Amino acid sequence: MESVNRRTFLGTSLKAGALTIAGASWIADEALAAAPAPVQFTQVPLPYAYDALEPHIDKMTMDIHYNKHHTAYIKNVNDAIAAENITATTELEFMAGVSKLSAKARNNGGGVWNHNFFWKGMKPGSSGPSGKIADAINGSFGSLDKFKEEFSKAALGRFGSGWAWLVADNGKLKIGSTPNQDNPLMDVSELKGTPVLALDVWEHAYYLKYQNKRVDYIAAWWNVVNWDEASSKL
């Protein structure tokens, strides 16, 4: 009787043990399957040839900017995401919590996002704004010329490296700039809103053709603005 009891007890214990182990492993598998993978940044295909924006933006600058600068940001941010176990699952979540990330993640994550946005915001043979974007610009700044003047001033006035932005915020358009590779989606940014238009004013964006004359680069850039793309952000 005693041995039967002992066997029964052992059997029950083993079964309970097996259940516990099986249960734990089932929960771990579920947690693993449910945890979405961290965001991986990728480079958008350049929507035009390297020389397509000539003479306003030269071929060599486009080539180096896209294939050297931009690709370096992509490698570096994805390295940082892996090394630092960053858990953000989307680019927007990454930007919204960037204050908690390393300088490497912030600078390179911003670098990838900003350039993807910048490439798509340009096109050869640009015509002026029309439709929704034209109405929004007139409504917020009075006229296209006034808008260009204020945006150019922000781009010229950004000391050192950074970006000029047109953003939509609560139904209004705003102009501003950010330092380094920061952008208006970042929680650390003073300028907040949905990006509509961006201009890279790092020296690497214009120095080969314009040297120190950032003002000439800005003036030339208006000839390649993709207004339809900007309009699609509203």
Ligand code: MN
């Ligand atoms: Mn750049």
